[in-house]
């Protein structure tokens with residue numbers, strides 16, 4: 001596949017939002033908000049333009065990845081700027097062909113070149129462990145409440161960076177959007193049926209699942 005990975009331009013915005021809507025529609029909830037997230041992220045101070053990539057084949061945009069700034073807070077008060085990605089998506093008809101992998105690998109290399117020590121995301125482990133991500137618990141990286149959600153995933157780019165201390169990760173406030181505004185934004189797109197499907201139940205289980213430190217102790221004894 002002769003895939004072209006390049007930075008998103010303003011001329012791509014509408015196509016990327018369409019693509020994102022297609023990829024996420026009914027997947028985690030009836031309908032989706034991720035195309036709205038793309039829209040507001042681009043104008044947000046935490047948006048990282050240099051990591052905003054699309055995957056193009058014969059002039060068609062088939063994949064998109066966007067990054068935002070996050071912060072790691074060490075238990076010794078050290079503060080380290082890092083990055084997160086999402087939304088990440090590939091057009092449903094072109095999934096399982098390696099496009100998502102190419103987008104992750106390309107941008108992972110760029111993040112490494114920027115000397116950013118880690119990428120921390122929320123996502124389905126199935127999609128990311130094969131790219132080297134581990135659960136936050138393995139690096140003692142929790143959410144701001146001190147919990148280790150199943151989907152809090154960490155990629156250490158600077159070996160040994162996390163050391164022995166505890167960290168909390170703070171994601172961009174862009175993710176705390178108003179769902180009503182997202183719903184309003186969706187009205188400009190062509191009508192699409194909202195459905196309930198089992199992937200939503202899987203997601204609902206995942207987002208209520210947490211790892212416990214004691215599980216590590218049990219596993220290693």
Ligand SMILES: CC(C)(COP(=O)(O)OP(=O)(O)OC[C@H]1O[C@@H](n2cnc3c(N)ncnc32)[C@H](O)[C@@H]1OP(=O)(O)O)[C@@H](O)C(=O)NCCC(=O)NCCS
Nearest residue numbers: 023024088089090095096097098099100101102123124127
């Ligand atoms: C998640 C997502 C971005 C992955 O993109 P993708 O292009 O399908 O990913 P890849 O093709 O690189 O890898 C997916 C699978 O296809 C397999 N694959 C890759 N190339 C392949 C090929 N040529 N032939 C057969 N299988 C292939 C990979 O091994 C992987 O298998 P696995 O899931 O069993 O591990 C995409 O599925 C998507 O947009 N999903 C909906 C939105 C979403 O959930 N986004 C992520 C939010 S957490």
